[in-house]
Amino acid sequence: MTRRRSDNSWHLVLLPAATLTVFFVIPFTIMLAVSFFQRIEGGFFEPAFVLSNYVRFLTPFFGKILATSVGLSATAATIVVAVAFPFAYVLSRMPRRRQTTILVFILSVLSLSEVIVGFAWSTLLSRTAGIGNLFHWVGIAESPRAYTPGLASLLLGLAYLAFPYAVLVIYPAVSRLDPELPEAARTSGASPLRAFTSVTLPIMRRTIAGALILVFVFTLGAYLLPQVLGRPRHWTLPVHITDQAIFQSNIPFAAAMAMFLLLVSLALVGLVLVVDSRRRGDQS
């Protein structure tokens, strides 16, 4: 009997393992293999083992695009967490009912697709129908102007999409935070700001790092918003991957670029984790 039960529990792992294999490991392996295949120009591709797809990527042009992608995501992550952390902190100090209402509202943003968010912002920031008209009407601006496309509107769009995720990560941690800790700091004479920066923030360091990583990785995959809200110089690596895969039918090169994107994001996430564990090592 005991034995049978343990057999059953072992079987329970099979489903997630199979799912992971079928929907992640196999497609990933195929992509890895294709990234070494030979591109037939003006045709399709054939199995081979060539490094040309990776070599093509190692140029200043694609280096700049990779830097654009990473820079955009890092900036977006910083902005989002800088806003989401105080937001979640204030939220967690509110009466329970109000917290629930606000959380439901924030989470409802997740039901909007990237397309809707992108086009809504591009309309809101347009010259003909956007907030420029409001500024003109109240007299701030001489004539309505467009605030899109551009870096600011793109960052706004990315931040809007990622904000609920950051709140989701930060909110549980700040609501579990013992209120006596900052209070103790206050009674020892620290200003509210100082109590926040020297007590609350350090305790929350890992949560903040987690939120930063999540938003960074999440926005690194953005390919629609850069096209709708950004200029061509803001087009991220995923935009160029899509161009190669869908419009140039250069699947091997698209796969190689995707591998680079994956490696870079893994490396950056790894770096954050290493720095974090080092610091913890120093403290103990």
Next chain:
Amino acid sequence: MSNNAKIRKQLTRRSMLRASAATLGTAALSAPSIGRAASSDPLRVGTYGGYFQDSFDTHIYPDFTSDTGIAIESIGEPTGEAWLVQLETAARAGKAPADVSMMAQVPRLKGQNSRLWAPLDETAIPNTKNLPDHFVHRYDDGSVSGIGAVSWYITLVTNTDHYPDAPVSWKALWDPANADSIGLLALVTNSFLLEITAATWFDGTSILDTEEGILQVIDKLSEVRPNVRLWYRDEGQFQQALETGEIPMGQYYHDVTGLAASDGKPVRSTFPVEGGVLDSGSWSVSKASDRVDEAQVFIDYMCHPAIQSKLSRFVGTAPTIRRELTDLTDEEFGAVASHIPPILPRYDIYNARGDWLNQKWSELIVG
């Protein structure tokens, strides 16, 4: 179909980003099961999802079925290259997501290079004689790999509120007065801006024969960059911006712009003195299809003068057969085409120098 409904559908006509992505997904899920009975199943015909597909469903397929007894299953395909990738991948597994597909010229050529298309029997398609030679595509050995289906023009379009007078030349794109107010197609293979630049500034597209010539053209084209507000992949995005005047000038499809204008939108399409760009789609049959005979009957039917006239009237495309064979009035013809000699796309350079061109193009746009 009311004009209103037509235009809304037209937004997605040559298909958009999302449609491509969605269709990729559904096509993968609905890949045909192995061992289906060949004879009892309908012929699967792919056209661009959205407006094209709806128009064919309404105006073409029912009559075809009642005339020939061949049932049709209509497949919505994403634009150009995306569909090619699916057909290639499926053919490697011996499957055909559609028997006949309407293909844009660049992906059609790529398919031809990898011998994706089943060779067609000309004697089974007698109406081929109605088409000019450049609409009968052949393999090197002379066998037919595809037949012209429909054609359309890309022209210079403007918002009439912003531009009371129509522009006369493509040179308007370079005019400093139009800073940050132009929308252009984002891909080298569907914007044909190299041909437009060559025809406007270099007396024709023969300068594109050499890499040096192409670089000269790209150099000239880079001067438009300060004027470009939007490089679009998604037609709906540009059309909406054109109609509201947010982006009051650009390149766009003649037929769709005409429909929007007839619906009261403040837009116009102009054939510049250098000509509009004449682009086209062709029928090709996947080599993995087991329905080549029925496919040939279908293609022959589509080359019939009466059907080509019907396409011009109801779908808004220009005929691929010679004009004098159709019964289109001057007014009907003017709505879908122009007597100004067109700029003909140089599909051959995208075919021969595709990756190099694409790289130069990306560098041009990204800056």
